[in-house]
Amino acid sequence: MDLVIFLPLIIIMGAFMFFASRRQKKAMQATIDLHESLQIGDRIHTTSGLEGTITGIGDDTIDLEIAPGVVTTWMKLAVRDKIGPDTDDDEDFEDADDEASTATEITESPNTKD
Incomplete structure (x- = not known):
């Protein structure tokens, strides 16, 4: 009877460990592929x-x-x-230069006395 209470918890923990190990194996394989392609x-x-x-x-x-x-x-x-050789980050910076700036320049502070 006590096993039935803990069975869902055991199944959830097992699923979490399975997916965590799959993610780790994929990352490890990606690193190996990178090192072999240098x-x-x-x-x-x-x-x-x-x-x-x-x-x-x-x-x-x-x-x-x-x-x-x-x-x-x-x-x-x-x-x-x-x-x-071609990075998308460079394109983002070029696009940012084309957009109009919404910043305003403060020329005189209203709190200053002459």
């Missing part, structure tokens, strides 16, 4: 926020050129994502 010349972000261009690839490491002539060695695990 090529020399790719622009990347590291997990610490550094941008660089891949100049060399080893088994577990990559060489990044972070400034002209400055090459550092990083673990592949530090690669967060690739920087694509």
Whole structure:
């Protein structure tokens, strides 16, 4: 009788654990796919926020050129994502420049005395 009371809770916990493990497996596979797709010349972000261009690839490491002539060695695990050639963020900034500004300029404060 006591098992019947806890059965819905056990089913809910089991479903939560199943879906959490599926999400984790998908994220892990995406990271593996990213690391396998790295090529020399790719622009990347590291997990610490550094941008660089891949100049060399080893088994577990990559060489990044972070400034002209400055090459550092990083673990592949530090690669967060690739920087694509065409980013949508640039288009958003261009669209923002085209829109009229609604800000007004304050030229004189009404509380100041001459």
